[in-house]
Amino acid sequence: MKHTLCFFSLFFSLAMFSQQEDAWVYFKDKPNAQVFLNNPLQVLTQRALDRRANQNIALNTTDAPLETSYVDQVKTSAGITIMAKSKWMNALHIRGTQSSIAALTANSFVDKVVYANRNLNASSTKFTVSPVEKKNVTAKVKIDYPYGNGANQIQMLNGQVLHQQNFTGDGKVIAVLDAGFPGVNTAQPFQNLINNNRILGGYDFVARSDNFYTGNNHGTLVLSTMGGYKENALIGTAPNASYYLFITEDVVNENPVEESYWVEAAEKADSLGVDIITSSLGYFSFDNPNYSHIYGDMNGSTNFISRGAEIAFSKGIIVVASAGNEGNSSEPHIGAPADAVSVITVGAVSASKVKAGFSSIGPTSDNRIKPDVMAQGAPSAVSNTAGTITTSNGTSFSCPIMAGMIACLWQAHPSKTNQEIRQMILQSSDRYTNPDNNYGYGIPNFGNALGVQSFENTATFTVHPNPAKTSISFSFSDLNSPASVIIYSVLGQKVLEQQVTLENQDVSIQALKSGLYFYSFDADGLHKTGKIIKQ
Known part of the structure; x- marks a missing residue:
């Protein structure tokens, strides 16, 4: 009986390691990223560069292509099929046996391997996944x-x-x-x-x-x-x-x-x-x-x-x-x-x-x-x-x-x-x-x-100073009744709400952390929105 159990255990182990698994292999770096940064038109179109420039977005290593030598070494590894590539993640989606995938971690350029099956990830918490209706x-x-x-x-x-x-x-x-x-x-x-x-x-x-x-x-x-x-x-x-x-x-x-x-x-x-x-x-x-x-x-x-x-x-x-x-x-x-x-x-x-x-x-x-x-x-x-x-x-x-x-x-x-x-x-x-x-x-x-x-600026409405350290003044020359000012985080969460009048147009932002915020100004017949920067 003992020998039978041992045989069953060995059979189960071999079956597990012969089953095809999906995983992502992440690389540690992009050693040739600077080559891309010196000539980005090799990878990005001028329109892509213009979109970044118009929004003050700088190029970084995520824009650089994957290191070809790393990809080639994974591609020629026994039992591995490359299904997809991602320069943003510096990763490959691969398919192979668990043993073949695990062997990739021996390469010095591999940062980590993450299995699609969470139970195979040593650092992950084990969850019980209840059957869920297929979402197609x-x-x-x-x-x-x-x-x-x-x-x-x-x-x-x-x-x-x-x-x-x-x-x-x-x-x-x-x-x-x-x-x-x-x-x-x-x-x-x-x-x-x-x-x-x-x-x-x-x-x-x-x-x-x-x-x-x-x-x-x-x-x-x-x-x-x-x-x-x-x-x-x-x-x-x-x-x-x-x-x-x-x-x-x-x-x-x-x-x-x-x-x-x-x-x-x-x-x-x-x-x-x-x-x-x-x-x-x-x-x-x-x-x-x-x-x-x-x-x-x-x-x-x-x-x-x-x-x-x-x-x-x-x-x-x-x-x-x-x-x-x-x-x-x-x-x-x-x-x-x-x-x-x-x-x-x-x-x-x-x-x-x-x-x-x-x-x-x-x-x-x-x-x-x-x-x-x-x-x-x-x-x-x-x-x-x-x-x-x-x-x-x-x-x-x-x-x-x-x-x-x-x-x-x-x-x-x-x-x-x-x-x-x-x-x-x-x-x-x-x-x-x-x-x-x-x-x-x-x-x-x-x-x-x-x-x-309503999102266009008019001469009678001003928000100043901007950027600001302690307070923002909302000025509107024809303000005859109190106006509501609401300030939101970049995630849309309300962080401040206050009424302003001709006599008191200042809103204190002393308690806000430094960063970008958005305001909504509502008065009778006037709606304005915009951004403010807290220094």
């Missing part, structure tokens, strides 16, 4: 066929005001990260994009193919909410923006490598100079339950894809993500990358502005408000691959509807940073002063009242 965004889209159009989903956001002023996304570039784009090159609602060369390119990161007009139709539906143009049927929120189309979602298998494909695509988008990334994809559970995330991972800093989204934001890109369609499930919380701090996470409401039951909720596991904002997703008007205008339900569509309006707003305010645009959107939302984890900050208003003209 594309599979949960419900298609209906009554005739509809996109009027309400734009007017709900007061986006028609931007369009009426010819802010339709022209000059802004959006990268769409999704599951496939069949029919985009042939269906009539996309001909405005095709004929005007507004599809700038794309790539299938799953199949490693230049053919991106293929795959699942989910991306086609998503793109139509922004770039579709069929008179009297569907006009998208950013019909004159330009687009890159990237396939990162494998609809056959649910595996952590999709997060790595997403980061690869985000890095490519950055290098091409895109302004906005929109992604109606979310990750929580995987086919292998040992790879699945838990709610505790949804803190904005644990998941590979969420860390990638945050780096994208640090490069001056606005990242927009769907909240998810799990609001009615046993695990109703948002997934990744919707949990990332700077991502604009979009939930779904009905045409009458009522939260859709399926729309995933917050908070993040570190107790931040999510989603950030809401748009129509129950249902949304879309075009299918044949060019027929129909409707679909899901945060998959409220997300790009929002992304398109953001492109129009940024076109109207080209000198604003991505952080400033993000803050403008939050502050324009109808629940900004009383957010919750169902609606976030609410439904933004992209129109005259809060979206365009």
